[in-house]
Amino acid sequence: MPFLILAAIAAVFLILYRGYEFYTQSQSQNGLAVTAKAKLLRKESHVSTRVGADGAMTSDEVCNLVFALDEGGELTFSVSRKVYGNIPENEWGALTYQGPRFIGFEFKAGENG
Numbered sequence: 001m002p003f004l005i006l007a008a009i010a011a012v013f014l015i016l017y018r019g020y021e022f023y024t025q026s027q028s029q030n031g032l033a034v035t036a037k038a039k040l041l042r043k044e045s046h047v048s049t050r051v052g053a054d055g056a057m058t059s060d061e062v063c064n065l066v067f068a069l070d071e072g073g074e075l076t077f078s079v080s081r082k083v084y085g086n087i088p089e090n091e092w093g094a095l096t097y098q099g100p101r102f103i104g105f106e107f108k109a110g111e112n113g
Contacts, residue, residue: 040091
């Protein structure tokens with residue numbers, strides 16, 4: 001009987017812990033948007049190709065933008081091909097993001113930090 005009580009207590013703590021993890025993760029993703037002065041350091045594009053069982057070939061492209069924050073540190077965001085193509089490297093501007101989600105980058109061509 002004591003084993004069942006200990007197992008029930010452990011199960012309750014595990015459920016509470018998972019709930020806490022879910023809550024903190026959702027708060028960081030659904031928190032307020034942040035706007036910071038940043039510079040687009042580089043663009044990274046990775047293409048992966050697969051061949052299916054039917055012999056059909058499919059390709060996936062991941063486009064990343066790597067920003068240096070004016071306050072220090074770097075942030076990397078996965079973005080669409082359109083966004084990737086519209087922002088030139090080495091531009092300073094206002095980076096807006098919400099947790100791991102890229103919202104936008106406003107810059108004026110030719111203006112430096």
